[in-house]
Amino acid sequence: MEYQELSGADFQRLISRLRLRHLALLDALGHDPNVGRAARQLHMAQPTASKLLREIEHIFNATLFTRNRRGLTPTAAGQALTRRAGVLLGEMRATHAELQAALQGASGRLRIGVFPVAIPEFLPRLYNRLQQDLPGLHISLVEAVEDPLLALLSNGDIDCIFGRIVLHKLPPEIRHVALYEELTAVVCATNHPLVTARQVEQAALLEECGWMLPARQGALYSMVASWLTSRGVTGPRVEVESTSVFVTLELLDHSHLLAILPKNVARGYAKLGKVALVPGGDLVSNYPIGMLYRNEGLANPMLKKVLELAKECTWP
16 A cells, blocks of 8 residues: 545544554554564554554555564654654643643643753743743753754654754754854863963873763764864763763862863853863854754744743843
C-alpha cells in the first residue's frame, strides 16, 4: 500500500477509529520495531499487538513496516507516524499533568528545557515575569545540553527550550527565535598558573590542562576547540562533564582544570574570589541564546505569551 493524503472525510474516519492503544503501539515500535517486545511492554498478547498494527495500517491506508525474519523495518510513512505518535502521547501526558495541577489550584503547566548558559540571569528574570503575568502557573524545568533537550522537545515531552541556537542541530519540526547574545569566558582557580603566565607561556600550559565542560561534543565544545586552535593548542581534553555551576566552582578550587562560564557570571564569581578569568579567554560564539519550540507551538496561547515575556526579559 502507498501512503495517500487524507481527505476531510478520511480525517474524520481516522478520528473515529484511531485509539490511544494504536498510538502507544506505534510509539513502542518506533523505539524497538519488534511486535513481540512491544506487546510485552504494553502488557498485551502478541496476536493482539499484530491485530492492532493491521488496524493502524488499514486506518491510514499505508504500509508502515516491512516484515522480515529479524522483525520489522519502518517505511517512510512508518517513521513519520511513530514519531508523531510519540509527540501525541507526550501531549496526552502533559494534558494529564496539567489537569492534575489545575485540580490543585494551578492555572496551567509549562515544561521548559534550559541550557546551563540561560540559567544564571535570564531564567530568574523569566520566572519573575511568568509569576507576575501568569500567576499560579506550574513550571517544570529540565536542565541539559542540546541533544537530549532537542529529543525531548521533538517528542513532545517539553514545551520549549531556552538555550543556544545551533542551526545545524535543529530537526525540521523545530522553530527558533533569537533573544540575546551571551559572552562566554574561560575560567580557572585563582591560584592557577595561567593567571600569572606570560603570553609566550600560555600555549604550553593550555596543552597540559584538562577541561570541565557540559559535554564532549556540541556547541560549547566547538567554541573551546576553536579558541584553543587559535592558540596552536589541540583539544580540549575533557576530564569532567558537568552542567552544574556549583560543581564547577568546587572542582576548580581544588584542581588545575579549566572550565567556562557566562561572562557576566564569571565576573561576579571573580569579584568574590571564587574563580579567575583566564587572560584572553573570551570565546567567540555564533550561537545566540533563544527560544526553541515545535512548529505548532505558538498555536498554544500560553506558549505565545511565554515568548513575549522572554523577549522582555532580554531588555537592558
